[in-house]
Amino acid sequence: xxxxxxxPLGPWKITVYDQENFQGxxxxxxxxxxxxxxxxxxxxxxxxxxxxxxxxxxxxxFCGQQFVLERGExxxxxxxxxxxxxxxxxxxxxxxICSAVSLPLQTNHKxxxxxxxxxxxxxxxxxxxxxxxxxxxxxxxxxxxxxxxxIQSGSWVCYQFPGYRGYQYIMECDRHGGEYxxxxxxxSHAQSFQVQSLRRxxx
Amino acid sequence: xxxxxxxPLGPWKITVYDQENFQGxxxxxxxxxxxxxxxxxxxxxxxxxxxxxxxxxxxxxFCGQQFVLERGExxxxxxxxxxxxxxxxxxxxxxxICSAVSLPLQTNHKxxxxxxxxxxxxxxxxxxxxxxxxxxxxxxxxxxxxxxxxIQSGSWVCYQFPGYRGYQYIMECDRHGGEYxxxxxxxSHAQSFQVQSLRRxxx
Numbered sequence: 355x356x357x358x359x360x361x362p363l364g365p366w367k368i369t370v371y372d373q374e375n376f377q378g379x380x381x382x383x384x385x386x387x388x389x390x391x392x393x394x395x396x397x398x399x400x401x402x403x404x405x406x407x408x409x410x411x412x413x414x415x416f417c418g419q420q421f422v423l424e425r426g427e428x429x430x431x432x433x434x435x436x437x438x439x440x441x442x443x444x445x446x447x448x449x450x451i452c453s454a455v456s457l458p459l460q461t462n463h464k465x466x467x468x469x470x471x472x473x474x475x476x477x478x479x480x481x482x483x484x485x486x487x488x489x490x491x492x493x494x495x496x497x498x499x500x501x502x503x504x505i506q507s508g509s510w511v512c513y514q515f516p517g518y519r520g521y522q523y524i525m526e527c528d529r530h531g532g533e534y535x536x537x538x539x540x541x542s543h544a545q546s547f548q549v550q551s552l553r554r555x556x557x
Numbered sequence: 558x559x560x561x562x563x564x565p566l567g568p569w570k571i572t573v574y575d576q577e578n579f580q581g582x583x584x585x586x587x588x589x590x591x592x593x594x595x596x597x598x599x600x601x602x603x604x605x606x607x608x609x610x611x612x613x614x615x616x617x618x619f620c621g622q623q624f625v626l627e628r629g630e631x632x633x634x635x636x637x638x639x640x641x642x643x644x645x646x647x648x649x650x651x652x653x654i655c656s657a658v659s660l661p662l663q664t665n666h667k668x669x670x671x672x673x674x675x676x677x678x679x680x681x682x683x684x685x686x687x688x689x690x691x692x693x694x695x696x697x698x699x700x701x702x703x704x705x706x707x708i709q710s711g712s713w714v715c716y717q718f719p720g721y722r723g724y725q726y727i728m729e730c731d732r733h734g735g736e737y738x739x740x741x742x743x744x745s746h747a748q749s750f751q752v753q754s755l756r757r758x759x760x
Binding site for chain 2: 403422423424425426427428432433434435486488489490491492498514515516517518519520550551553555556557
């Protein structure tokens with residue numbers, strides 16, 4: 355996946371550690387890191403996000419499993435991965451999510467908008483949404499798959515299972531022109547159309 | 558934890574399987590199950606929620622780790638647990654969440670309301686909230702803990718880590734009088750005040 359904007363101007367800050375529980379070697383970043391090994395660290399074992407929303411990746415160059423990292427403390431791998439069928443406990447690259455919307459207290463933040471399509475290539479039944487959905491089937495979506503997606507504003511994260519569990523797919527209006535027309539464009543780890551929950555990314 | 562309403566009238570339906578991927582022995586329920594072993598099954602390995610929102614529990618009698626189960630398909634343990642530090646792959650009891658709000662397409666569903674308190678026993682700084690927060694610190698909450706909570710309407714799930722990860726604590730307006738004044742009242746597995754994200758439970 356190409357990185358369009360490696361050095362955004364916004365207020366982003368992440369601190370990573372090469373041991374669990376914020377121990378070991380400590381590095382601070384305010385922009386993207388394409389390969390943590392080039393900074394003299396073999397792996398990231400804990401993370402503090404101090405500003406902004408970030409996308410973490412299993413492999414270098416923003417490949418492999420994706421993890422949304424919002425402000426807060428992540429003391430070990432399970433605290434950001436949410437776990438999946440295979441347990442390669444690795445995060446090798448990360449970058450700011452520039453189109454995440456800000457999250458003012460008590461407001462209605464409806465700036466995020468996307469369209470879901472039943473079939474690939476923006477075909478079939480469609481829904482426009484601007485809210486978080488822990489269960490797409492509860493909102494009336496007919497099955498456990500989404501064919502394609504158009505992100506009109508903001509950034510979103512889709513999940514394989516209901517309740518924001520399983521594989522994560524980060525979708526942004528300012529990447530791919532906001533168009534994700536087949537699961538092969540959702541990320542290098544995507545292997546099916548299965549999506550059962552999704553939500554806005556906020557910072 | 559006492560079960561106030563084991564047989565609600567609402568439209569709830571869950572199908573559980575004793576093998577992963579919806580294989581093996583299959584049982585359907587429309588109300589609470591206090592001990593799956595009494596139904597001739599040793600453990601639940603996959604779940605389909607067809608109607609309503611449910612709370613799953615690690616142990617019988619609604620004890621141990623809690624798992625929110627919203628409408629959709631959960632083919633294996635990681636798909637509902639989100640994983641935690643220890644891997645006892647077990648769900649032994651479950652019940653409907655009666656005060657979950659319904660989720661009509663495209664509406665603003667603001668019926669859920671709760672108050673967060675900085676300290677236990679409803680002391681210290683307080684915030685009233687009626688929306689989902691993937692990061693409490695991003696909304697301005699000062700640290701990674703909540704002292705106590707008052708649920709005024711609806712049902713909520715609080716999570717140990719940002720982005721709806723880690724231990725889950727299900728909080729309902731119609732249990733404990735909606736009052737959760739210390740982490741010991743959040744669930745039998747709660748061991749600290751750490752909460753970094755929370756959201757409404759919808760069905």
